[in-house]
Amino acid sequence: MPAVQRDGDANGAGGVVSGGVASVRVNGSPVTVNGNPVSAHAPWARRPHPPHAAASTTGGNGTVRAGGVPVVTTGCSDTCGHARAGGSADVKAG
Secondary structure, three states, X not given: OOEEOEOOOEEOOXXXXXXXXXXXXXXXXXXXXOOOEEOOEOOOOOOXXXXXXXXXXXXXXXXXXXXXXXXXXXOOEEXXXXXXXXXXXXXXXX
């Protein structure tokens, strides 16, 4: 099962998610759900390209919800196309 994403976790290109469901915490941080904003990040580190500036989380788990919204796990793609990386080392959802 993939790791649950939390406020402050990054995607594969360095875009950090903010927000989450404050009443549901994983390792002390709010759990990330579909629609949380992702910080601006460069799509490719080796090629000049405008940063992805308005991405959000998407593709959350269809069976695990927080506040009625699907929980995002490692491997889910953000709206910019980058996959979520890292996540909780000991809390998984599947």
